[in-house]
Amino acid sequence: VAASQDQLRAANAAVAAADEQVKAARAVLDLAAKDLERNKSLFEKNAISRRDYDQAITAHKQAEAGLQQANQQRSGAAANAAAMSQGIRQAQAGLGYATLNSPIDAVVGERLADPGDLGNPATVMLRLFDPTTLLLEVPVRESLVKEVAIDSQVEYEVPALGSSYKGTVREIVPSVDPHSRTFLVKVCIENSGGLIPGMFGTIQIPLKSEKKVIIIPESAIIRTGQLESVVEVINGRLLRRQIRSIDAGNGMREVVSGLKAGQIIQGSPRS
Numbered sequence: 001v002a003a004s005q006d007q008l009r010a011a012n013a014a015v016a017a018a019d020e021q022v023k024a025a026r027a028v029l030d031l032a033a034k035d036l037e038r039n040k041s042l043f044e045k046n047a048i049s050r051r052d053y054d055q056a057i058t059a060h061k062q063a064e065a066g067l068q069q070a071n072q073q074r075s076g077a078a079a080n081a082a083a084m085s086q087g088i089r090q091a092q093a094g095l096g097y098a099t100l101n102s103p104i105d106a107v108v109g110e111r112l113a114d115p116g117d118l119g120n121p122a123t124v125m126l127r128l129f130d131p132t133t134l135l136l137e138v139p140v141r142e143s144l145v146k147e148v149a150i151d152s153q154v155e156y157e158v159p160a161l162g163s164s165y166k167g168t169v170r171e172i173v174p175s176v177d178p179h180s181r182t183f184l185v186k187v188c189i190e191n192s193g194g195l196i197p198g199m200f201g202t203i204q205i206p207l208k209s210e211k212k213v214i215i216i217p218e219s220a221i222i223r224t225g226q227l228e229s230v231v232e233v234i235n236g237r238l239l240r241r242q243i244r245s246i247d248a249g250n251g252m253r254e255v256v257s258g259l260k261a262g263q264i265i266q267g268s269p270r271s
Contacts, residue, residue: 004088011081018074025063025070032056032063106130109197134192136167138203139182141256147207148172154187158201166190169205202247214255215248220267230259231266238266 039056042048106128113125152169173184243258
């Protein structure tokens with residue numbers, strides 16, 4: 001495009017030079033016309049020779065030819081400049097299709113196309129994110145759907161960074177995933193410096209009402225891979241029972257499934 005613009009400037013300069021040549025040729029023709037008119041009057045009065053009159057006629061015809069040639073050169077220069085301008089518009093249009101403009105100041109999180117690939121409006125080529133306005137999406141079990149409130153202040157911990165963040169519940173999606181039996185809560189994170197989309201963390205969401213929960217020491221839990229279990233004491237016998245738990249802080253775990261109040265396990269749970 002830059003090279004074409006240089007050529008267009010040169011073509012426009014050629015048009016300007018051709019305009020000057022047309023003006024000069026027209027001035028020569030005007031002078032030749034006046035000389036011819038004057039010589040014709042003198043010839044009719046026998047004041048000049050036939051030869052002088054013929055020379056005036058010839059000079060007039062040459063001036064007319066000169067003006068016609070200057071006009072043709074000017075037309076050619078204008079056509080060349082118009083072609084250059086059209087070529088630049090086409091090049092700029094093509095450049096526009098090859099240029100991606102982000103609607104926000106963002107960071108490229110993922111590139112899904114390589115240089116030279118053909119793109120279209122239905123193709124995702126880049127994924128962007130604004131590191132200052134990240135959104136946290138939290139799946140919450142359906143039994144708590146009435147307990148989570150909009151505008152609640154929450155805390156979010158990221159073990160990979162060893163940092164905690166604060167946020168505000170902005171949206172509760174009114175739909176439950178039939179497979180995981182959870183609904184989605186969206187939280188706007190404040191001061192999300194260092195976070196990257198896709199990071200895993202733990203969130204603490206305050207509930208509308210207090211609930212009775214089962215709390216057990218973390219030392220009472222036996223972990224096998226991702227499975228958790230405890231040892232229940234029944235009439236002096238020991239029985240392994242699988243559970244699911246979440247962090248309750250201070251070395252304690254909240255049991256969300258697998259135990260009921262009143263059961264006895266090794267480690268003396270408290271409720």
